[in-house]
Amino acid sequence: MGKAQTLALAPGLELPLAVVTEKLAILAQSGAGKSYTGMRLGELMLAADAQVIAVDAVGIWWSLRSSADGKRGGLPIVIFGGQHADVPLPPRGGKAIAQLLASRRVSAVLDVSELTDEELVAFLADFAEAFFHAKKRHRSPVHLFLEEAQLIIPEVPESKGAVRMRAQWIRLMRLGRNFGVGWTVISQQPQDTSKRGLNQAGTVFAMRTVGAHEKKAIAGWVSSKVHRQDALALLDKLPTMETGEAHVWSPSFLKVSKAVRISRRVTFDSSDTPAMDAAAREPRTLAPVEMAGIRTALQEMVSEAENSDPAILRARVAALQQQLAQRPVPAEARVEVPVLSVKERAALEKLVGRASVDLEATRTKLDGLCAAVEQLAGRLRPLPHPVAQVHAQGPRPGRASPPAAPVPQGAGRLPKGARDMLVALAGTLLPALTRNQVATLSGLKVTGGTFNKYLSLLRTSGFIQEAAQGLALTDRGLAEVGGRPPVPQTTEGIVAVWNERLPAGARAMLAELVRAHPRGLGRDALAERVNIEASGGTFAKYLSLLRSNGLLESASGELRASATLFPGVAQG
Incomplete structure (x- = not known):
């Protein structure tokens, strides 16, 4: 079957394939169908073999990988980051991922919904800058979807980093078409979306909009592009439009101004708001994607970027020097050190700096190897149950306890992060913790190479074991941290433990x-x-953080605090 020559977005609205390099905007209030429309357009482009990249600040675009009923695979698009990641999204990997996608023409979802505000700003700024330059060398059609674009190109940036992020994206949106870059801005707050970016759009899909500020922003775009009074009068109909209905203004590209109803998606609708009387639906099958070479190439690019970043190298050298300065020296080992000349000291510091860089380069490669092994291991066994379902069970049947090995003597043998993981496992009422819980309580990122490295170290040292419920301390691990500390027996005490690690909004x-x-x-x-x-x-990110740590349960369309936060309370 040949590829479609037009994209049937709605009955009576056929988009030419040239739309891939056009500039579009989908504007509507929450629940009117803006994300649905964007993902339907993405489906059609992918079916036409166009490269599609979705920057997803909400965490819903992964559903392109499953069929509408969730029982079969959907479209082959690689997912970076989020709950359904094929590959973790490294917060400092924006440049590497941009170069990878530009050079290999890979369609991808960049799920940035679980990044902190600071990480999101840094990642997206690096990505936009690197993608713009990479496309100059790899000219080909590609369409970018910006979900909740007001977070990516804000009208009023709230930090210095956000100023840089907006500037890099505006340049990509203004000049990228010269190298094959088209885009779609999706926003429920057009008044908070950069006018310099929004006004670049040549076609707008306006859906149900009630707010006065939102309508004014749409009217500003229409009045600058369409000068007929009857077109402006159509703005009065926006508040009464039905879900899935859009008015298309395209004075130059499509030369139309008409209302349409968006056609049904062929992939799973993850943007649909859960109903009070409906059971939660989750797709059971995701389409396979070709990952050969992608993980390796990405890891190499990230390592290369970090090893050439002066700020990172300076921080690493300073940390190593601080560790050396704090290391106790036995009294009998103390000797008088001769005073070095300025020239000799400079030469010595230069040698130490080079050695530190080489050491960290090796350590980075080992971190990546550990992360890859742990990720593969996670794909070969079921994921741990959520914390709400944890009950006292023995270690996984068939999994032998770690072989006996000499118990490390002294608290200083383990890295601080690894010891924090042991302390987190000891200081809980639960018999085991999920990986997310251990990472959060020890201040690490579950997708990071450091966490996986420490996890491997603790397992091979016999300090932890993999139980059916998740990760559990062995007797050896308990002895290593000096036994269990006083464990809070009240809801207030348990919540206080979590509050030490949760961001303010999640708290x-x-x-x-x-x-x-x-x-x-x-x-x-x-x-x-x-x-x-x-x-x-932001709300979706915090909700995901609470849910992934077993602090939140969903039932009948409502959100509830997990039963594990209420020790001794009978659950009805």
Whole structure:
């Protein structure tokens, strides 16, 4: 079957393949179908063998990989980051991923929904800058989708890093078409989206919009592009439009101004708001993707980028020097050190610096190897149950305990991060913790090479074992940290432990859920209590953080604090 020559986005609206390099905007309030429309357009482009890259600040575009009913595979698009990642998204990997996607013409979802605000800004700034330059060398059609674009190209940046991020994306959006780059801005807050970026769009899909500021932003675009009074009058119809209905203004590209109803998607609809009376749906099958070479190439690029970053190298050398300075020296080993000349000291520091760089380069490669091994191991066994389902069970049947080895003597043998992981496992009422929980409580990233390196070290040292519920301390591991500390027996004590590691927004959400227990809260009610936009990427990120750490349960369309936060309380 030949590839489609046009993209049937809606009955009566056939888009030419040239839309891949065009500049579009989809603007609507939450729940009107803007993300659905964007993903339907992405489906059509992928089916036409176009390269598609979705920058997803919400965590919903992964659903392109599953069929509409969730029972079969969908479209082959690689997922970087998020809950359904094929490859972890390294916060400092923006440049490497951009070069990889530009040079290999890989379609991808960049799920940045679980990055912190600081990590998101740095990653997206690096990605946009590197992708712009890489496309000069690899000219080919590609379409970028910017989900919740007001977070990527804000009208008023809130930090110095956000200023750089916006500047890099605006340049890519303005000049990238020369090298084959088209894009679609998707936003429920066009008034908070950079006008310099939004005004570049030549076609706008306006869907149901009620807010005065949002309508004014759309009217500003229409009045600057369309000068007929009847076109402006159509703005009055926006508040009453049905879900999935869009008015298309395209004065130059399509030369149309008409209302259409977006056609049905062929992949799973993860953007659909859960209903109160419907069971949660999760697709059971994701389409396979060809990953040969992608992980290796990405790891090499990330390592190369980090090893050439002066800021990172300076920080590493300073950390090593601090460790050396803090290392105790036995009294009998103390000797008088002759005073070096300025020239001799400079030469010595130069040698130490080179050695430090070589050491860290080797360590980075080992981290990547450990991460790859751990990721492969995770794919070959079921994921741990959520914390809400943890019950006292023995170690996984068929998995032998680690062979006996000499117990390390002294608390200084383990790296601080590895010891923090042991302390996290010891200081809980639960018999085991999931990997997410251990990482969060020890201040590490579960997708990072450091976490996986420490996990491998603790397992091979016989300090932890893999149980059916997750990770559990062995007797040897318990002895290593001096036994269990006083474990909080109250809800307040348990929440206080988590609050030491959760960001402020997530802490506020957890406090409201605990306060409402045993009742639950709807998404909108919770968002209102913590003053965070329910449909925004920040709210989704914090919700995902609480859920992945077993602090949150969902039932009948409501969010509830996990039963594990209430020791001794009978659950009905």
